Amino acid sequence: MPPGERPHGGFPRVAQNVGPAVVRIAVLNGPNLNLLGEREPEVYGRATLAEIEAATLAGARALGVECSWTQTNHEGGLVDAIQGLRGRADGALINAAAFTHTSLAVRDALLAVRVPFVEVHLSNIFAREAERHRSMLADLAIGVVMGFGAESYRLGLEGLVAHLRSRHAR
Ligand code: DQA
Numbered sequence: 001m002p003p004g005e006r007p008h009g010g011f012p013r014v015a016q017n018v019g020p021a022v023v024r025i026a027v028l029n030g031p032n033l034n035l036l037g038e039r040e041p042e043v044y045g046r047a048t049l050a051e052i053e054a055a056t057l058a059g060a061r062a063l064g065v066e067c068s069w070t071q072t073n074h075e076g077g078l079v080d081a082i083q084g085l086r087g088r089a090d091g092a093l094i095n096a097a098a099f100t101h102t103s104l105a106v107r108d109a110l111l112a113v114r115v116p117f118v119e120v121h122l123s124n125i126f127a128r129e130a131e132r133h134r135s136m137l138a139d140l141a142i143g144v145v146m147g148f149g150a151e152s153y154r155l156g157l158e159g160l161v162a163h164l165r166s167r168h169a170r
Pocket of ligand 1: 120125
């Protein structure tokens with residue numbers, strides 16, 4: 001596989017916005033989210049990432065959109081996944097986890113790729129330590145959903161799909 005080609009699965013490369021019915025959403029998850037369920041349940045809840053994935057994919061089916069799902073613990077892996085969205089996703093739901101607060105590389109990838117995205121967090125980052133109050137990504141996002149636990153993903157997906165559909169209808 002050539003470098004940069006489908007590093008994390010996802011959709012086959014086709015032109016963006018080929019028809020009003022085709023909406024492809026990619027969900028990207030950053031470091032330590034693979035430990036959800038056992039990791040600080042008082043902050044993040046008891047749902048595992050696999051359970052959140054299943055609920056999000058079911059939500060996507062109900063909305064009539066295609067959805068891919070990725071998790072990586074590595075900054076470069078997240079950058080590769082964002083670069084891989086070009087031509088393959090109409091929009092993304094991104095929980096960059098700790099990289100939200102630190103990663104200029106993730107921000108640069110989003111600036112380069114320009115895929116519309118919604119930033120999601122399980123916890124309310126503004127109700128936590130000061131280091132978490134800054135997001136390197138939020139000003140690039142369509143919107144940010146946080147503080148609703150696993151429900152943040154469902155709410156973010158609904159908002160993203162509504163945004164993409166209204167944009168398409170114009
Ligand atoms: C998180 C919030 C981040 O501050 C933290 O580093 C995470 C998870 C959330 O979903 O609440 O790993 O993105």
